[in-house]
Amino acid sequence: MSDIQLVTFDLDNTLWDVMKTIVRAEKMLRAWMSENTPRALDIYLSDAASRIREEVVAQYPEQRFDLSFLRTQVLFHCMRESGLSDARAEAAAQQAFEVFFVGRNDVALFDNARSVLAELSASYTLFALTNGNANIDRAGIGEFFSGAVSSADVGASKPDLLMFTTVLDRAGVGADRAVHIGDHLSDDILGANQAGMRSIWFNHRGEFSNDGESQPTAEVHELDQLPNAIAAL
Secondary structure (H helix, E strand, C coil): CCCCCCECCCCCCEEHHHHHHHHHHHHHHHHHHHHHHHHHHHHCCCCCCCCCCCHHHHHHHCCCCCCHHHHHHHHHHHHCCCCCHHHHHHHHHHHHHHHHHHHCCCEECCCCCCHHCCCCCCCCCCCCEEEECCCCCCCCCCHCCCCCEEEEHCCCCCHHHHHHHHHHHCCCHHHEEEEEECCCCHHHHHHHCCCCCEEECCCCCCCCCCCCCCCCCEEECCCCHHHHHHHHH
């Protein structure tokens, strides 16, 4: 019988395909900009966008982990450089980001994700632990989770120890009673191991792991293998 009380989940590429999600969200954003702010779209699609992003990160270093803030600021600067006043640029950037964010949270869950989350949430406390900016409620899975911790909340990103200690503190569970599940050997597995948590590598791509600090406690290839894997810890 497992002594696990807390299960933390990475989101992108663990519960859904993030590339498909982002590509779709970007298409929605660009379609909106093409219709509403075409001159800003030209800037957004040009080499100037990289310069703008670098300037935004340099201007707001304390928010470099807040992906929603950074994207909104990049959009704002594109809007302003296209000739809009600051007020109109800010309003347009907020509208454009919201269009993007709708797509960002319109996720295509991997097979069995919902049923596995439902099963696990009946026996364990579940928290999301993500470097991304997806919202579990808007993504339609919030009902299974007791909470979520993102890089924007913490001011750091996995595998930083602060990400893992924050989620343990919020859940009120010791590291020895927690397991983290994720697809990334460094961000997820190394980070969890260093925090004293157990770790399960969701190796859905059939990759090879090393046997160093990124060695997971367990490994699964399908989400429906998780209940048994956690019970066996």
